[in-house]
Amino acid sequence: MVYQPDEIDRKILSLLSTNGRISNVELAAEVGLSPPPCLRRLRALENHGIIIGYKTLINKQKLGYNVNAVIIAKLLVTTQEVIHAITSELIKLSTVISCYTTLANSELIISIISKNIDTYEEFISKYITSNKNIESFRAYLITQAFKNDDFVVSNKN
Numbered sequence: 001m002v003y004q005p006d007e008i009d010r011k012i013l014s015l016l017s018t019n020g021r022i023s024n025v026e027l028a029a030e031v032g033l034s035p036p037p038c039l040r041r042l043r044a045l046e047n048h049g050i051i052i053g054y055k056t057l058i059n060k061q062k063l064g065y066n067v068n069a070v071i072i073a074k075l076l077v078t079t080q081e082v083i084h085a086i087t088s089e090l091i092k093l094s095t096v097i098s099c100y101t102t103l104a105n106s107e108l109i110i111s112i113i114s115k116n117i118d119t120y121e122e123f124i125s126k127y128i129t130s131n132k133n134i135e136s137f138r139a140y141l142i143t144q145a146f147k148n149d150d151f152v153v154s155n156k157n
Helices: 007-018 024-031 035-047 080-090 117-129
Strands: 067-075 096-101 107-114 134-141
Touching: 007 024, 007 035, 024 035, 067 080, 067 117, 080 096, 080 107, 107 117, 117 134
Parallel strands: none
Antiparallel strands: 067 107, 067 134, 096 107
């Protein structure tokens, strides 16, 4: 069942998606509620699974991660067991930012970060080219990011 947020819920989600550290008092003032009802709405959004967590955005380049790549790997075998075996190993790696399968499960789309070209090539060698269930792959080194946001809720319909 799809949750249908009202205008106040959308305002709460919009504000939190741009500033997850906003205090409940500030949030309540922004959405036109007193703090207790605002906190109840916030908890309801969490309990319904709409808000699934809070995180800090980190500037990866400032920590020395200068290579960002997207890898599209064509799978030789597409059983759920094989997909699970490959993805369960990849998602444990801190350098793997995201990992997806496509609709037909014939490809994996993997976004990674790496400190430099050498560690990027080590990743490719260890996890992509040596995997017997990956038939082929294409890798795209990212040179510029024009938008790199998580989902941001608009307070408009």
